[in-house]
Amino acid sequence: MTADPTEVGVLGLGIGGVLALYGLRRVLLASRQAEQIHSWVLISLLDVRNTCGLAGILLGLSLPPALRGDLEEVMLVAVSLLAGWVGFASGCAMDLRVLRRHPPTVLLMDVAQAGGVVAVILLAAYAVAQIPLGGPNLWNGTTLFMACALAVAAAPPLLGSLVREPKGGKRGFWKPSLAALLAIVLVAVGSGQLPAKTLALGHRLESLPQVLTVDGLGDHLIMGVGLGVLVGLLSDLVSKEDYAPTGLLYLLGGTMLVGSGFASSVGLEPLLVGAVAGIWLINATLRRLDILHVLDRGHTLTQFALPFAVGWLLGAGLPAHGVDVEVLVFILVVVLAFRPLARLGGAKLLVRVFKVQGRSRERQEKAEDLLALDDIALVIAAALYTCLPRAAGLAAVVGVMVGQVILGMASSWLEVRRPNPSAKSK
Helix, strand or coil, X not given: CCCCHHHHHHHHHHHHHHHHHHXXXXXXXXXXXXXXXXXXXXXXXXXXXXXXXHHHHHHHHHCCHHHHHHHHHHHHHHHHHXXXXXXXXXXXXXXXXXXXXXXXXXXXXXXXXXXXXXHHHHHHHHHHHCCCCCCCCCCCHHHHHHHHHHHHCCCCHHHHHHHHCCCCCCCCCCCCCCHHHHHHHHXXXXXXXXXXXXXXXXXXXXXXCCEEECCCHHHHHHXXXXXXXXXXXXXXXXXXXXXXXXXHHHHHHHHHHHHHHHHHHHCCCHHHHHHHHHHHHHHHCXXXXXXXXXXXXXXXXXXXXXXXXXXXXXXXHHHHXXXXXXXXXXXXXXXXXXXXXXXXXXXHHHHHHCHHHHHHHHHHCCHHHXXXXXXXHHHHXXXXXXXXXXXXXXXXXXXXXXXXXXXXXXXXHHHHHCCCHHHHXX
């Protein structure tokens, strides 16, 4: 079988486009570091998630059609494994030693904010469904709960503190928040309503079941929590040895790979399994600072790999399936309207109701941090890609990635407009 010269040429153009994108980013990044670029548009486009996502789209579009099907399965497996690590980082933010330092009012406000978002989105979906617009693919429980998770989702506060390291604070201590964990719970509830998967166990013992099936929302959640506890226990055991943080990264990555792979094979939610494992490990380990160092390094990997994989799924699927416009509009409304209202409105309400706690939280969670979409949103987009028809799933991915770019531009604009305190002091 000979290769089609046209397909080879298109693939070469795609690879050349990725290399040109990398070179352009390097040049613009050097100019920004030299303080020659002050445009908030270019600053937002230099974000590593945007460039890696665009690189994935270019490669997905340029691949020959014969290779797209096989590589799609590889990318979906990679996304499920990365989802386990994102959930693991979110769970590690629930450290009881940190939670005891703060009053519970902030966490209660996170719960109230998430409850309000769920109620508003479900009522809006019910009202629109009566027109009638949308079919069963758009208005099922899975889509709606994952849309609610998109409106609530936020980066784990632990990772934000590791990246920013505000002056006067200790590395590894952060303002606790339930936003990431609540989004994971909503995703788990949504994925628990999907049809059951069956896993052949492959043994010859007639007294034991030959297949494993997880059927029903209750079984889905209970088995997800149980598997997360087992993965957390295994992570705690492997971290007890005196490994360097780099070696510990490989060990914890391996345990999460096993847990996420098994969860995906039986239809469980890797985000939930990883979150429960992270909660178990961070509260049981004696190597807390090493775990934080590992999470910092692992977060760098997910910033590159996850947007690339999701972008690749989008680029590979667009030529054959197109985009469902109705689903695209629905996701864009959730990301660009409901999410800013929920995140910024909840923060303002917190400032008004709890004045002392609100001021300290406002200093730590700026408006641009509240707006930005993070890794959890990309995992939700990939989950919608798998559970919806292809055109609708691609529309969900497009909506999340476009929303990520627009909200990133808004965040850069707010960051550029903020006055610099150090400049004023001079």
